[in-house]
Amino acid sequence: MWPPKGFGVGILAKNDVESALTLRVQFLFFDGCPHAGAAQAALECALQSCGLQTDHYDLVNILDPATPESLVSWGSPTILVNGNDVSGHVQGDGVRCRLYDTSDQVPSVETIAAAIRNGLLV
Numbered sequence: 001m002w003p004p005k006g007f008g009v010g011i012l013a014k015n016d017v018e019s020a021l022t023l024r025v026q027f028l029f030f031d032g033c034p035h036a037g038a039a040q041a042a043l044e045c046a047l048q049s050c051g052l053q054t055d056h057y058d059l060v061n062i063l064d065p066a067t068p069e070s071l072v073s074w075g076s077p078t079i080l081v082n083g084n085d086v087s088g089h090v091q092g093d094g095v096r097c098r099l100y101d102t103s104d105q106v107p108s109v110e111t112i113a114a115a116i117r118n119g120l121l122v
Helices: 014-022 036-049 109-121
Strands: 025-029 058-061 078-081
Touching (some): 025 036, 036 109, 078 109
Parallel strands (some): 025 058
Protein backbone atom coordinates (compact mmCIF):
# COMPACT_ATOMS: atom_id res chain seq x y z
CA MET A 1 0.00 0.00 0.00
CA TRP A 2 1.34 3.42 -0.90
CA PRO A 3 2.49 5.37 1.04
CA PRO A 4 3.89 3.08 3.76
CA LYS A 5 3.20 4.03 7.39
CA GLY A 6 5.62 6.70 8.57
CA PHE A 7 6.30 7.92 5.03
CA GLY A 8 4.97 11.23 3.80
CA VAL A 9 3.84 12.59 0.50
CA GLY A 10 5.60 15.52 -1.12
CA ILE A 11 9.25 15.88 -2.08
CA LEU A 12 9.89 12.15 -2.05
CA ALA A 13 8.93 9.89 -4.96
CA LYS A 14 8.15 6.18 -4.87
CA ASN A 15 11.73 5.29 -5.79
CA ASP A 16 12.87 7.08 -2.63
CA VAL A 17 11.06 4.60 -0.37
CA GLU A 18 14.22 2.66 0.47
CA SER A 19 16.07 5.84 1.47
CA ALA A 20 13.20 7.09 3.62
CA LEU A 21 12.76 3.75 5.33
CA THR A 22 16.46 3.57 6.24
CA LEU A 23 16.59 7.19 7.41
CA ARG A 24 17.00 7.23 11.17
CA VAL A 25 16.09 10.41 13.00
CA GLN A 26 16.47 10.56 16.77
CA PHE A 27 15.32 13.30 19.11
CA LEU A 28 17.36 13.16 22.32
CA PHE A 29 16.01 14.97 25.38
CA PHE A 30 15.47 14.76 29.10
CA ASP A 31 12.38 15.75 31.06
CA GLY A 32 12.57 19.33 32.24
CA CYS A 33 14.85 20.52 29.44
CA PRO A 34 13.63 24.08 28.76
CA HIS A 35 14.41 23.91 25.02
CA ALA A 36 13.18 20.41 24.21
CA GLY A 37 9.67 21.50 23.20
CA ALA A 38 10.87 24.14 20.74
CA ALA A 39 13.46 21.76 19.25
CA GLN A 40 10.87 19.00 18.86
CA ALA A 41 8.49 21.41 17.13
CA ALA A 42 11.29 22.50 14.75
CA LEU A 43 12.06 18.83 14.01
CA GLU A 44 8.44 18.09 13.18
CA CYS A 45 8.24 21.14 10.87
CA ALA A 46 11.45 20.02 9.14
CA LEU A 47 10.14 16.49 8.65
CA GLN A 48 6.94 17.86 7.15
CA SER A 49 8.87 20.19 4.83
CA CYS A 50 10.80 17.13 3.57
CA GLY A 51 7.61 15.24 2.82
CA LEU A 52 7.85 12.89 5.81
CA GLN A 53 5.31 12.20 8.52
CA THR A 54 5.87 14.38 11.58
CA ASP A 55 6.30 11.26 13.73
CA HIS A 56 9.14 9.82 11.60
CA TYR A 57 11.64 9.92 14.48
CA ASP A 58 12.62 8.10 17.64
CA LEU A 59 12.02 9.91 20.92
CA VAL A 60 14.96 9.10 23.23
CA ASN A 61 14.98 10.16 26.88
CA ILE A 62 18.70 10.27 27.66
CA LEU A 63 18.05 9.78 31.38
CA ASP A 64 16.17 6.52 30.84
CA PRO A 65 18.33 3.64 32.13
CA ALA A 66 17.52 1.71 28.93
CA THR A 67 19.10 4.40 26.72
CA PRO A 68 22.38 3.24 25.17
CA GLU A 69 25.42 4.89 26.72
CA SER A 70 26.46 6.11 23.28
CA LEU A 71 23.45 8.48 23.24
CA VAL A 72 23.50 9.75 26.82
CA SER A 73 26.27 12.33 26.53
CA TRP A 74 24.85 14.21 23.56
CA GLY A 75 22.84 16.53 25.78
CA SER A 76 19.31 17.85 25.46
CA PRO A 77 17.93 18.69 23.01
CA THR A 78 19.89 16.90 20.28
CA ILE A 79 18.65 15.81 16.87
CA LEU A 80 20.60 13.07 15.12
CA VAL A 81 20.09 12.02 11.50
CA ASN A 82 21.68 8.65 10.77
CA GLY A 83 23.81 9.15 13.89
CA ASN A 84 25.05 12.63 12.98
CA ASP A 85 24.18 15.82 14.82
CA VAL A 86 22.12 18.15 12.60
CA SER A 87 24.26 21.13 13.59
CA GLY A 88 27.54 19.34 12.93
CA HIS A 89 28.67 19.24 16.54
CA VAL A 90 30.44 16.31 18.13
CA GLN A 91 29.18 14.33 21.08
CA GLY A 92 29.61 15.96 24.48
CA ASP A 93 31.00 14.47 27.65
CA GLY A 94 27.90 14.20 29.82
CA VAL A 95 24.26 14.95 30.38
CA ARG A 96 23.63 18.66 29.98
CA CYS A 97 21.39 21.25 28.40
CA ARG A 98 22.42 22.21 24.89
CA LEU A 99 22.12 25.71 23.53
CA TYR A 100 22.41 26.46 19.85
CA ASP A 101 23.63 29.66 18.22
CA THR A 102 20.15 30.73 17.10
CA SER A 103 17.69 33.27 18.43
CA ASP A 104 15.57 30.61 20.14
CA GLN A 105 18.61 28.46 21.07
CA VAL A 106 17.45 25.37 19.13
CA PRO A 107 18.41 24.19 15.62
CA SER A 108 16.51 25.98 12.87
CA VAL A 109 13.95 24.17 10.75
CA GLU A 110 16.19 24.82 7.73
CA THR A 111 19.24 23.25 9.41
CA ILE A 112 17.26 20.17 10.43
CA ALA A 113 15.63 19.84 7.00
CA ALA A 114 19.02 20.06 5.27
CA ALA A 115 20.35 17.24 7.48
CA ILE A 116 17.27 15.14 6.71
CA ARG A 117 17.62 15.72 2.96
CA ASN A 118 21.32 14.79 3.17
CA GLY A 119 20.37 11.67 5.12
CA LEU A 120 17.96 10.65 2.37
CA LEU A 121 20.74 10.86 -0.22
CA VAL A 122 22.93 8.30 1.57
